[in-house]
Amino acid sequence: MHLAVNHFRGSSRKPTSAELAEVQRLKWFIAAKDEQERKEKQEERAEKTDLDLATAVEMTIATEVQIEAFHEKLDKYDEATVRALMENERALEIVQAKMDELLSRAHRLEDGRRVFKTEDGQRVFDEFGTELDRDIIDPNTIDDNAPTWESYQPLLLEKERLGAEREALAIYQGKLDDARERSSQEGFTVEELESLEAELEPDMPPSAAQFLPADMQPAATPTIKSDYEAVAPKVADLAPQAGMSQAATFTPMN
Secondary structure: OHHHHHHHHOOOOOOOHHHHHHHHHHHHHHHHHHHHHHHHHHHHHHHHHHHHHHHHHHHHEOOHHHHHHHHHHHHHHHHHHHHHHHHHHHHHHHHHHHHHHHHHHOEEOOOOOEEEEOOOOOOEEEOOOOEEOOOOOOHHHOOOOOOEHHHHHHHHHHHHHHHHHHHHHHHHHHHHHHHHHHHOOOOOEHHHHHHHHHHHHHHOOHHHHOOOOHHHOOOOOOOOOOHHHHHOOOHHHHOOOOOOOOOOOOOOOO
């Protein structure tokens, strides 16, 4: 086209109408060809994009096999959590029975609270762990044969620990239920599955992890005992003895 135009520019002869028509036809032909090539490239890019998206979706959506394997893992996590809750309940019952036995022999205030004197006879704590001033009670008014604070405090701490453990197990059980519900929804992706697995495994409370199969046990990590753990009684040592009396749960007096 450029050659045809330049040809007329370098000549003093005016182009005929037929020649001008030919130039216009060439312009149209070249423009149409350019437009066709542009559309073809655009269609190729669109097809490639659709193919990439289809491939990405195919790779991202979790398969039935993957979801089934994940649910099997959730079943084992759930079973371990339930066993831990049952063990926790048993331990709480043992601790409470031992506490009730001590409370039944403890000194009682006028408001109904049971109190314990320390072994050195200088301080007094109530059954909830609050230290009482001497204007509330004089340690000397408590019988020396009554249970001491040193015998009661480890049980109180153990009960608090077991309560916190039970709460953590309940929260984790809720996470398992949520993971099962999410993984059962349509469009559940591999990324979501991997994210849940990465979250659930380290979040499992140690009290539940101990009940997992051997091949699912987390790697052991060294721990430092707290001040309480150094003096805390073992659950087996807390079992009430035969004939041990149990006091009723404390109810403040009006």
